[in-house]
Amino acid sequence: MEKEISKPLYTNLILAGFGGQGLMFIGKLLAYSAMKTGKYVTWIPSYGPEMRGGTANCTVVISDEEIGSPVITSPQALIIMNNPSLKIFEPRLQPHGILLFNSSLITHQISRKDISAISIPANDIATKVGEKRTANMVMLGAYIARTMVIPKTAIFRGLEEFFGKKKQFLKANKQAFERGMEYTS
Amino acid sequence: MRMQGKFEKIFERPRTLRSTATHYCPGCGHGIVARLLAEVIDEFKIREKTVGVAPVGCSVLLYNYLDIDMYEAAHGRAPAVATGCKRVNPESIVFTYQGDGDFVSIGIAESIHAAARGEKITTIFINNAIYGMTGGQMAPTTLIGQKTTTSPRGRTSEEAGFPIRMSELLATIDGAAYIARVSVSNPKNVIQAKKAIKKAFETQINGLGYSMVEVLSHCPTDWHMTPLESTKWVEGHMMPYYPLNEFKAPKRRN
Amino acid sequence: MMKKSFMTGNEAIAEAAVQADCRHFFGYPITPQNEIPEYMSRRLPEVGGVYLQAESEIAAINMLFGAAGAGARVMTSSSSPGISLMQEGISYMVGAQLPCVIVNIMRGGPGLGGIQPSQSDYFQATKGGGHGDYHLLVLAPHTVQEAVTLTMEAFDLADKYRNPVMVLGDGYIGQMMEPVEFGRKTRQSTHPLKSWALTGAKGRPPNLVKSLYLNPKELEEHNLEINKKIQDMIKNEVRVETLLIDDAEIIIAAYGTVARIAKTAIKVLRERGLKIGMVRPITLFPFPYETFAKISKRAQKVLVVEMSLGQMVEDVMLGLSGQGCVRFYGRTGGMVPSYDEIINETEKFITEGKA
Ligand SMILES: Cc1ncc(C[n+]2csc(CCOP(=O)(O)OP(=O)(O)O)c2C)c(N)n1
Numbered sequence A: 001m002e003k004e005i006s007k008p009l010y011t012n013l014i015l016a017g018f019g020g021q022g023l024m025f026i027g028k029l030l031a032y033s034a035m036k037t038g039k040y041v042t043w044i045p046s047y048g049p050e051m052r053g054g055t056a057n058c059t060v061v062i063s064d065e066e067i068g069s070p071v072i073t074s075p076q077a078l079i080i081m082n083n084p085s086l087k088i089f090e091p092r093l094q095p096h097g098i099l100l101f102n103s104s105l106i107t108h109q110i111s112r113k114d115i116s117a118i119s120i121p122a123n124d125i126a127t128k129v130g131e132k133r134t135a136n137m138v139m140l141g142a143y144i145a146r147t148m149v150i151p152k153t154a155i156f157r158g159l160e161e162f163f164g165k166k167k168q169f170l171k172a173n174k175q176a177f178e179r180g181m182e183y184t185s
Numbered sequence B: 001m002r003m004q005g006k007f008e009k010i011f012e013r014p015r016t017l018r019s020t021a022t023h024y025c026p027g028c029g030h031g032i033v034a035r036l037l038a039e040v041i042d043e044f045k046i047r048e049k050t051v052g053v054a055p056v057g058c059s060v061l062l063y064n065y066l067d068i069d070m071y072e073a074a075h076g077r078a079p080a081v082a083t084g085c086k087r088v089n090p091e092s093i094v095f096t097y098q099g100d101g102d103f104v105s106i107g108i109a110e111s112i113h114a115a116a117r118g119e120k121i122t123t124i125f126i127n128n129a130i131y132g133m134t135g136g137q138m139a140p141t142t143l144i145g146q147k148t149t150t151s152p153r154g155r156t157s158e159e160a161g162f163p164i165r166m167s168e169l170l171a172t173i174d175g176a177a178y179i180a181r182v183s184v185s186n187p188k189n190v191i192q193a194k195k196a197i198k199k200a201f202e203t204q205i206n207g208l209g210y211s212m213v214e215v216l217s218h219c220p221t222d223w224h225m226t227p228l229e230s231t232k233w234v235e236g237h238m239m240p241y242y243p244l245n246e247f248k249a250p251k252r253r254n
Numbered sequence C: 001m002m003k004k005s006f007m008t009g010n011e012a013i014a015e016a017a018v019q020a021d022c023r024h025f026f027g028y029p030i031t032p033q034n035e036i037p038e039y040m041s042r043r044l045p046e047v048g049g050v051y052l053q054a055e056s057e058i059a060a061i062n063m064l065f066g067a068a069g070a071g072a073r074v075m076t077s078s079s080s081p082g083i084s085l086m087q088e089g090i091s092y093m094v095g096a097q098l099p100c101v102i103v104n105i106m107r108g109g110p111g112l113g114g115i116q117p118s119q120s121d122y123f124q125a126t127k128g129g130g131h132g133d134y135h136l137l138v139l140a141p142h143t144v145q146e147a148v149t150l151t152m153e154a155f156d157l158a159d160k161y162r163n164p165v166m167v168l169g170d171g172y173i174g175q176m177m178e179p180v181e182f183g184r185k186t187r188q189s190t191h192p193l194k195s196w197a198l199t200g201a202k203g204r205p206p207n208l209v210k211s212l213y214l215n216p217k218e219l220e221e222h223n224l225e226i227n228k229k230i231q232d233m234i235k236n237e238v239r240v241e242t243l244l245i246d247d248a249e250i251i252i253a254a255y256g257t258v259a260r261i262a263k264t265a266i267k268v269l270r271e272r273g274l275k276i277g278m279v280r281p282i283t284l285f286p287f288p289y290e291t292f293a294k295i296s297k298r299a300q301k302v303l304v305v306e307m308s309l310g311q312m313v314e315d316v317m318l319g320l321s322g323q324g325c326v327r328f329y330g331r332t333g334g335m336v337p338s339y340d341e342i343i344n345e346t347e348k349f350i351t352e353g354k355a
């Protein structure tokens, strides 16, 4: 299962950072958009008091087949937005897994050598886009560019459903996503 | 209030009262209140849409005496049960019939919150200053100095705190629309009691909020008195601490 | 194709209840099920229903008693400590033969415990929980979609047996988001006439909702009547999923989220050439004893995995009636067994035998 490379699609990832950085949101957006392209998906949050200010994380599984475990011990990919989360999740990443980390905030060294670690200055990119709150979308863009799990258009359709009425915010989110994609390709 | 044509037949058994012998002890106040309730239900002609809730306590067999739909509720929970019923069928007239252990001790949270929500239900609260059914233990309304099987030397405030005046307490709550304390210790008081019960039901019928009538009632058995002594005890000991009063009533409309 | 929604298990359960014609909800906040009352407080007024936040779980279950007695389809939800507080009322509802649906999204106990997922209320849910001689019908979904289907069915079953039905999920079943479909396809609703309901004694003799029978002979008869319904449940309502059990040398028994984790473990183990299958009870009461009885004849080994220190394992052993070899693996307190742990345990079972 964990060795599946080509088809059918099976992939999973954990997204972690401070509560309020929008990781729960991009996790949901990714799962929802994938669902719309006909995939099986699951999304599990960490829940409870740690969400208020502390670190929050969620796990997303996307698959062409029915999903067994929605709980993932060693994920294939990580999106990490702060130091404490890096410490918790880096050791759990699968060998050869992908670690996308927000280098605008993460100061700790990446210690593992058997993974591909990709540094993305997500906050700086988001600031350039003109909407600081879109650092999460930069990270998601980078993840999609790297994995091609679902096409950009699917994410954009999902975004439109979430932010349909907030035109300005929608535009900024799309831009941030594209900058993230460009940064990693 | 509209009266029925055959008003003079006042000694007839009310339609709502069944012709069974009650399980109450001879001379108990419960029997009188059951009759008053039946009369009021008849006079408002609401027997076919009235639903009663009687929890455990000497109240529990009320369903054997009233010819209406009735719940038997867990100890203390009658106001919650009545809430569930009324919220499903707002057109029903729903009342609870509770003792002091039930209404003021184990169920006081449900009592206060039903009042606070202004639930359109009516509570008939029988205050006999004792746990009747379980054999005469101390109640939250037991008077200072009163002997019960669990306050054998008389209740002291040091040990057991003070008796709760439920009418005064509930009268402070905005959702409570009608609150009165009455007694059934003599014929005059019985007439007053019936008036209060009528007003309480009227409050519910008019959808004005929560209504409650506290009835000071005598329990000759667990007080170890004759029925006559027990009514005298209500007047001499209970009334000074629990004054009869209409604490709160909706403003008359029209 | 039906339109797919992407929802948390909690919200999906709430919407399923509404679609099963539940119009009355009474509850009290507790994590990790708060999304159910929150959803109901938005949704029920839209469909002419009533959401009421009770002052406690004790009040909530008694409001259910009142609403069910008045003939309504009614639900409450809570998590472990709150469900403990409801036990008296649940027992009264069984005694008074009132239908209702109770959702328990379990968290770690005992005591205040924690808020992370757990399956430690299995005994309480399946063996009685409150006082007296009774059982609830207990449904244990393992996906959000199944939570929807089972919640809808729960209302029909409650009405059918005039008995409370419990939907038992762990914290992840409540918190997880998955695609779900609603609609008539999943639902065969039956609304039996409730001639016993308390609606006012108009044109009929008064109805009575009660559970007191002071005469022991009467109470025995009453309890036998309740037991007759329980026997019917045992006969008619057992639900179980089996996966690859025919050639399996080891069978993993699990329910809820643990069953999903076990499915992934089984996939990996099968890829390694090991013959592993699964039995997943969907009804925890009535329990699929028969399925395990068959397994005992084939002398297969059974690994029971739970988010508890061993509760369902007792029913599995009853089903096997002393035959076969049982091993237990459990995590508790909100810790969730991983598929790696399950894979490890299974491999150890092959070499070592029972633990
Ligand atoms: C949970 C619970 N605790 C205790 C009892 C036992 N019990 C039955 S009636 C009663 C006292 C009733 O006293 P009160 O409410 O004053 O009514 P009365 O009998 O005086 O009319 C008690 C403690 C019970 N039925 N349930």
Ligand code: SF4
Binding pocket: B023, B024, B025, B027, B028, B029, B030, B058, B128, B132, B133, B218, B219, B220, B221, B222
């Ligand atoms: S015990 Fe007291 S309250 Fe109960 S029936 Fe007898 S006299 Fe009345």
